[in-house]
Structure formats: C-alpha cells, structure tokens
Amino acid sequence: MRKEKALIGLLRGLVDLLTEESARNPEFSSKLDALLSELPEKKAATKKAAKAAPPEHLPDIHSEWNAREEMDFRLWLRDQPVSVLRAVVRAEDFDATRRTDKWKEAEKLADFIADCLRARQSRGSAFIGRGA
Structure with a gap:
C-alpha cells in the first residue's frame, strides 16, 4: 500500500x-x-452473445420412459435433434459438470440421458413401498 x-x-x-x-x-x-493523442481510447466492453433460447416444447422424457421399453426409448431419443437433447440435459439437470457441452453426436447424448434417467429412477424406487 x-x-x-x-x-x-x-x-x-x-x-x-x-x-x-x-x-x-x-x-x-x-x-x-x-x-x-496517440493513446488509444478505452474500448467498449464486448457483450457476450446471448445463448440460444431452448426449444419451447421439450418432450416429456419421463412419460416416454414409462410408455416405451428401454431400447425403444433410446431409439426415440436418438431421433431427437441435438439441440433438444442438450435442452433436456439442462432442464433435467443431468450434467452438473457440463461435460456434455462438447458432445456433438445425438447417440452419445441419448445414451447419457437414458443412463441418467435409469439411475434416477432406480434411486427413486428405493423409497417406493416403504411403510410410514
């Protein structure tokens, strides 16, 4: 000082x-x-580009999971666009570490979503049927 x-x-x-x-x-x-006079003017701070808004209609993966068998669910997920799959991952908070941001293949994202959903369902089923 x-x-x-x-x-x-x-x-x-x-x-x-x-x-x-x-x-x-x-x-x-x-x-x-x-x-x-040769000193440069202060540059205006560049604003970060706004992230693209998520699709308005996200599919309900929980109802699809219940309505289909696991393999059919995985195939249905693979048919979804990558942007929708990324929005599902964000909406369901499957990837807190954001490692899926780099993934570009729909198959890899679909498998990740299915695995996370299966894990979440299995954790939740441990509490079903317990008496008070």
Whole structure:
C-alpha cells in the first residue's frame, strides 16, 4: 500500500510538472498533445452473445420412459435433434459438470440421458413401498 501511495504521489508530481511546463512553453504543449493523442481510447466492453433460447416444447422424457421399453426409448431419443437433447440435459439437470457441452453426436447424448434417467429412477424406487 505504501508503494502505491508513493507511486501515486510521484505520478501526480509529474503531471503537475508537465502541466506547468506546457502552460509556459507552447511548443512543448503541442508536442505533449501530439504524444497524448496517440493513446488509444478505452474500448467498449464486448457483450457476450446471448445463448440460444431452448426449444419451447421439450418432450416429456419421463412419460416416454414409462410408455416405451428401454431400447425403444433410446431409439426415440436418438431421433431427437441435438439441440433438444442438450435442452433436456439442462432442464433435467443431468450434467452438473457440463461435460456434455462438447458432445456433438445425438447417440452419445441419448445414451447419457437414458443412463441418467435409469439411475434416477432406480434411486427413486428405493423409497417406493416403504411403510410410514
């Protein structure tokens, strides 16, 4: 902190000296103006592009899981577009570490969704049928 204050004081003195000399010497003032005019303007902060909105109608994977056998469900998932599969992963919060963001194949995403859904269903079934 002390070094910062000393540096600020040094720079303030230098600016005062330059101001004083430029007031007395017009030639020095024009050279200083030419030198300082070359400083770049502050760049405007670039805004991040807004993420694409998820599709409005996401399929209900839970009802599809119950209506189909597992292999039929996996095949049905593979027929979905990659953007829909990514939106399902986000909506169901299957991938907290966001490792699936790099995946581009619908088959890989569909298998991931099916495996996560099976795991979630098996965890939930442990509580079904327990007495109070």
